[in-house]
Amino acid sequence: MADKEILHINKLGIGYGKDKRAKVVHDKLDAKMFPGELVCLLGENGTGKSTLIRTICGFQPALGGEATLLGKNLLQLSEKELSKLAAVVLTDRVIVPNATVEELVGLGRSPYTGTFGILNDEDKEIVHTSIEKCGILHKKKERLSNLSDGEKQKAFIAKALAQDTQIIILDEPTAFLDMPARVEIMQLLRQIANKSGKSVLMSTHDLDLALQMADKLWLLSPEKSLLSGTPEDLLLKNEFQSIFKNRGIEFDNKTGLFRVGYDFKKAIPVQGHGFEYVLLRRAFARNGVRTIRKKDDDANWLEVCNNGNVSFKYYQNGTCIGQEESIENLLALTLKSLQ
Numbered sequence: 001m002a003d004k005e006i007l008h009i010n011k012l013g014i015g016y017g018k019d020k021r022a023k024v025v026h027d028k029l030d031a032k033m034f035p036g037e038l039v040c041l042l043g044e045n046g047t048g049k050s051t052l053i054r055t056i057c058g059f060q061p062a063l064g065g066e067a068t069l070l071g072k073n074l075l076q077l078s079e080k081e082l083s084k085l086a087a088v089v090l091t092d093r094v095i096v097p098n099a100t101v102e103e104l105v106g107l108g109r110s111p112y113t114g115t116f117g118i119l120n121d122e123d124k125e126i127v128h129t130s131i132e133k134c135g136i137l138h139k140k141k142e143r144l145s146n147l148s149d150g151e152k153q154k155a156f157i158a159k160a161l162a163q164d165t166q167i168i169i170l171d172e173p174t175a176f177l178d179m180p181a182r183v184e185i186m187q188l189l190r191q192i193a194n195k196s197g198k199s200v201l202m203s204t205h206d207l208d209l210a211l212q213m214a215d216k217l218w219l220l221s222p223e224k225s226l227l228s229g230t231p232e233d234l235l236l237k238n239e240f241q242s243i244f245k246n247r248g249i250e251f252d253n254k255t256g257l258f259r260v261g262y263d264f265k266k267a268i269p270v271q272g273h274g275f276e277y278v279l280l281r282r283a284f285a286r287n288g289v290r291t292i293r294k295k296d297d298d299a300n301w302l303e304v305c306n307n308g309n310v311s312f313k314y315y316q317n318g319t320c321i322g323q324e325e326s327i328e329n330l331l332a333l334t335l336k337s338l339q
Contacts, residue, residue, distance in 0.1 A: 027063070089169070269298045
């Protein structure tokens with residue numbers, strides 16, 4: 001990867017207001033981005049993700065420090081100058097009434113067109129290519145109002161591509177999308193960064209997808225400000241446990257998933273393994289029963305039988321008193337005996 005940095009924030013202060021009335025959300029934030037990187041900004045609600053995004057984009061003033069893009073101070077650029085350096089897709093995007101996909105994406109060329117926004121042949125080719133790269137060429141003449149949420153988001157990403165900037169900045173681009181659409185958008189942004197060499201910075205709550213697809217993560221928290229690194233290095237350093245801490249929930253470093261804390265009141269030995277055992281353990285945990293590994297002297301236990309046909313057996317005083325193929329039925333039988 002090239003050593004020349006695209007974006008550098010240095011001792012950046014973010015927040016609201018001015019002078020003595022200023023409310024500082026974060027102070028002295030430091031991070032860098034390089035060509036071809038997909039960087040995901042993560043943090044709990046209220047930690048300042050959107051504030052940081054909007055400050056970098058010049059939509060609200062910084063309270064200190066600097067942010068440079070290709071060596072130019074973003075905080076001192078005019079709107080027109082910035083529009084040629086960074087393309088922005090915000091959550092509260094403006095929908096152009098009755099516009100088609102092609103017309104919306106064409107607006108991405110506005111930094112380069114004249115007063116009347118007339119597209120020349122080169123502009124039209126860039127618009128066409130941007131729509132094609134986002135996989136919605138078949139929707140080119142379709143009105144935005146007729147598109148699904150995922151298709152609309154692709155149209156706005158195509159608009160950002162048509163702007164032809166070195167960096168694309170997005171605030172929660174997968175918010176309000178269903179899981180398949182979220183995966184598609186993340187894959188698209190990953191592809192744009194990899195194939196075009198553009199840098200992509202996005203804030204997101206999709207931790208699982210960010211861990212799999214991001215080159216770098218920026219972790220924003222009240223205690224540690226901004227941490228930057230590859231997902232793997234941040235996992236090795238156990239940074240997620242402290243940042244995403246909350247009552248009744250914990251981050252499992254080995255799986256990269258959150259675990260819910262259960263109030264266990266009973267325990268039952270289980271003999272078995274595999275996927276069936278994992279599902280059984282989850283169902284019982286949800287009902288306040290901890291599953292433990294069977295020992296030789298246990299009189300009562302459950303057995304997971306996955307030799308061909310999956311079934312579950314319940315033993316009481318060493319004798320099998322029931323066999324079920326359904327975890328639901330086994331759960332009802334077991335909970336009744338544990339009362």
